[in-house]
Amino acid sequence: MRSYFIKRILWMLPTLFGIVTITFFLTKLRPDPLSQMAFGPEGLKDTSAAEQYLQELRRYYGYDKPLWEQYLLMWKNILTLDFSTSRVDKRKVLEKIAEALPYTLILNAITIFVVYLISVPLGIWSAIHDATFIEKTLTFLLYILYSLPGFWVALLLLRYLAGGDYLDLFPLGGFRCEGYENLPWYLQLWDILHHLVLPVTVSVYGSIAFMSRFVKSSFLEALKADYIRTAKAKGLTQRRIIYIHALRNSLIPLITLMAGLLPALFGGSVIVEKIFSIPGLGKLAYDSVYANDDPVIIAEVFISAVLTMLGILLADLAYAKVDPRITFEKTEVH
Amino acid sequence: MKSWLLLRLAKKSPLAFFLICLLIFLAIFADFIASPLPYLVWANHTEHDIPLSPLFAELTQGRTSSLPYRRLAAEGKIKALFAPIPFSPYETNLDEVLAPPKLARFAHYMGTDNLGRDVAARLIHGTRNSILVGFVAVALALILGLIMGSLAGYLGGFADIFISRFIEVVICFPTLILILAVLSLLKPSLLNIMIVIGATGWTGIARVIRGEFLKRKHADFVLASRLMGASHLRLILKHILPNSLPPVIVISAFGIAGAVLTESALSFLGIGVPAPEPSWGDVLKLSQDYPDIAWWLTIFPGCFIFLTVVAFNRLGDTLREELNPRETFKDS
Numbered sequence: 001m002r003s004y005f006i007k008r009i010l011w012m013l014p015t016l017f018g019i020v021t022i023t024f025f026l027t028k029l030r031p032d033p034l035s036q037m038a039f040g041p042e043g044l045k046d047t048s049a050a051e052q053y054l055q056e057l058r059r060y061y062g063y064d065k066p067l068w069e070q071y072l073l074m075w076k077n078i079l080t081l082d083f084s085t086s087r088v089d090k091r092k093v094l095e096k097i098a099e100a101l102p103y104t105l106i107l108n109a110i111t112i113f114v115v116y117l118i119s120v121p122l123g124i125w126s127a128i129h130d131a132t133f134i135e136k137t138l139t140f141l142l143y144i145l146y147s148l149p150g151f152w153v154a155l156l157l158l159r160y161l162a163g164g165d166y167l168d169l170f171p172l173g174g175f176r177c178e179g180y181e182n183l184p185w186y187l188q189l190w191d192i193l194h195h196l197v198l199p200v201t202v203s204v205y206g207s208i209a210f211m212s213r214f215v216k217s218s219f220l221e222a223l224k225a226d227y228i229r230t231a232k233a234k235g236l237t238q239r240r241i242i243y244i245h246a247l248r249n250s251l252i253p254l255i256t257l258m259a260g261l262l263p264a265l266f267g268g269s270v271i272v273e274k275i276f277s278i279p280g281l282g283k284l285a286y287d288s289v290y291a292n293d294d295p296v297i298i299a300e301v302f303i304s305a306v307l308t309m310l311g312i313l314l315a316d317l318a319y320a321k322v323d324p325r326i327t328f329e330k331t332e333v334h
Numbered sequence: 335m336k337s338w339l340l341l342r343l344a345k346k347s348p349l350a351f352f353l354i355c356l357l358i359f360l361a362i363f364a365d366f367i368a369s370p371l372p373y374l375v376w377a378n379h380t381e382h383d384i385p386l387s388p389l390f391a392e393l394t395q396g397r398t399s400s401l402p403y404r405r406l407a408a409e410g411k412i413k414a415l416f417a418p419i420p421f422s423p424y425e426t427n428l429d430e431v432l433a434p435p436k437l438a439r440f441a442h443y444m445g446t447d448n449l450g451r452d453v454a455a456r457l458i459h460g461t462r463n464s465i466l467v468g469f470v471a472v473a474l475a476l477i478l479g480l481i482m483g484s485l486a487g488y489l490g491g492f493a494d495i496f497i498s499r500f501i502e503v504v505i506c507f508p509t510l511i512l513i514l515a516v517l518s519l520l521k522p523s524l525l526n527i528m529i530v531i532g533a534t535g536w537t538g539i540a541r542v543i544r545g546e547f548l549k550r551k552h553a554d555f556v557l558a559s560r561l562m563g564a565s566h567l568r569l570i571l572k573h574i575l576p577n578s579l580p581p582v583i584v585i586s587a588f589g590i591a592g593a594v595l596t597e598s599a600l601s602f603l604g605i606g607v608p609a610p611e612p613s614w615g616d617v618l619k620l621s622q623d624y625p626d627i628a629w630w631l632t633i634f635p636g637c638f639i640f641l642t643v644v645a646f647n648r649l650g651d652t653l654r655e656e657l658n659p660r661e662t663f664k665d666s
Contacts, residue, residue, distance in 0.1 A: 014499050015499055015502045015503050015506060018499060018500065018503035019503050019506060019507055022503065022507070023515075026512075026515045026516065026519065027515070029519055030518065030519055143644075143647075143648075144644065146647065147591070147640060147643040147644035147647050148640055148643075149595055149598065149599070149636065149639050149640060149643065151599060151602050151618070152618065152632075152635075152636035152639060152640065155618065155621060155622065155632050155636070156632060156636070158625060159625055159629070159632060163625060163626070270508075270510045270511070270514075271510070271599060271602075271603070274603070282510075285508070285510075285511045285514075286511075286514065286603075289511065289514040289515055289518055290518070292518075297511070297515065300508075300511070301507065301508065301511060304508050304511075305506045305507065305508075308506045308508075309506055
């Protein structure tokens with residue numbers, strides 16, 4: 001187990017290396033973003049002062065060095081966890097990311113929690129009531145939900161449930177209201193939850209449809225197993241068979257799905273965060289790609305890649321922990 | 335058995351089959367369904383020289399006629415048969431900005447956008463872009479995935495390690511950020527969007543193909559043909575690959591739904607198909623600016639996207655049931 005763990009961690013390194021290298025060249029391939037900073041509408045226009053400013057910018061961001069030196073410098077920055085400063089507001093990159101991370105984490109944690117909370121009982125219910133009329137209708141509805149584009153649902157929710165012209169139930173966006181600091185803690189909590197209802201709804205429903213289907217088929221599979229027949233033959237009650245024997249075994253594959261949800265949630269949050277103007281990692285990434293803010297892009301890609309890989313690794317480990325039939329000793333890693 | 339697959343699909347999920355045929359039809363014949371030019375003009379009381387079929391004349395000879403056919407017909411100066419949606423996706427009309435949907439002759443069935451362009455015409459012509467992006471991006475992903483997967487699975491060893499790492503790199507890269515970054519390098523154009531979506535979407539196919547190859551490369555039928563002197567290329571293309579295709583076909587169907595969704599999301603973010611070109615996501619993007627009015631800018635494009643996605647997802651499910659890849663996973 002431990003050797004497997006170490007092996008997996010080591011295998012993460014080439015992947016990280018690849019990701020960072022690709023990001024580096026993506027940012028370097030662009031037509032010089034610095035000259036836009038100097039000559040662009042927000043720069044010093046076409047003056048000799050702008051020329052001098054451009055030289056200064058190139059020196060400051062290390063563009064005057066050869067490419068390999070810039071590349072090594074970037075690695076030095078990453079390994080010392082010092083991602084230099086943002087080009088937009090000159091603040092420390094880590095500080096910006098540390099500011100954005102909680103929003104994304106809270107949003108995704110609640111999303112994953114709600115997905116499991118709803119889809120597991122739903123899946124089990126539809127497995128037990130398989131092929132009844134209500135179950136078929138429900139499956140059909142879930143199927144429809146699965147195909148609804150998230151940004152469209154977000155727009156519809158905003159149009160009809162927020163803002164005020166139809167129903168003014170929820171705020172239009174953001175994470176907390178004005179004067180948040182002066183509220184007592186329970187109202188603060190309420191305020192955040194109130195702001196999160198719509199974004200969480202949008203990020204949750206597709207996964208619920210997918211997951212409950214998965215739970216259902218995995219539960220039906222478990223019901224067919226030999227130990228269920230044995231349990232029946234022993235004369236156990238229906239209840240005990242379903243909730244103790246079948247349920248526990250059917251939930252094991254769900255852990256792997258968790259790993260699948262992680263990157264999707266980090267990637268998908270760009271659109272949700274942008275529509276609901278939540279200042280999380282997704283919105284930061286979007287903004288920094290647009291502002292040519294290379295240090296932020298590199299740091300962000302690095303951090304989200306690490307988080308994703310760690311998530312997958314943890315899910316695999318949990319899988320092995322829960323299911324004693326699974327050993328990693330013999331399996332190949334790659 | 336396989337030659338009847340299309341028929342069985344049509345029988346098993348007729349609605350999805352019909353929707354997909356309809357979408358392809360709309361994509362191919364968009365110029366005939368939404369056009370300001372009449373199909374036929376059989377009475378001409380004006381002093382202009384009007385061809386028998388202005389639409390046909392424009393499509394074949396490239397003659398662009400700028401006559402206001404709709405007005406002439408409304409005033410009774412010509413008698414003509416118009417396309418179902420007698421508007422072009424590009425023509426602006428500042429007199430009818432954000433006009434609500436109306437069912438009448440020469441009215442905007444799905445309303446107009448903020449420049450007075452007909453939403454129905456834009457959506458019909460947008461179908462072409464979306465379907466094209468869906469198919470081409472998936473074709474690209476298929477080519478990449480098949481090549482990478484076969485190489486990794488067949489060669490094994492160092493090639494396998496290298497390609498597997500590469501697949502993991504693409505998976506762990508936040509997809510939307512990668513697409514955004516690449517699109518800020520390249521100019522956003524239809525072709526570039528296809529390339530970017532294809533280039534980020536091949537990993538699933540490659541992984542499945544790799545697994546199939548690993549499983550089959552030591553199978554008896556492969557060994558037999560190798561003994562008969564088959565070359566490596568022949569082994570890959572003729573023997574192993576065809577046997578590995580069913581799961582890939584299923585993934586591709588879902589892939590089209592995904593690519594269509596990604597394209598409209600990109601247009602929605604404002605980096606999809608460039609400006610005057612119509613696109614479903616582009617209309618949705620406009621609707622963001624008018625949250626309190628113009629419900630038609632939100633509802634109609636969303637329905638187009640949703641119906642497309644649901645149809646291709648259903649196609650994928652039906653294919654999975656028909657081809658039953660799980661069975662093929664189990665055998666050998």
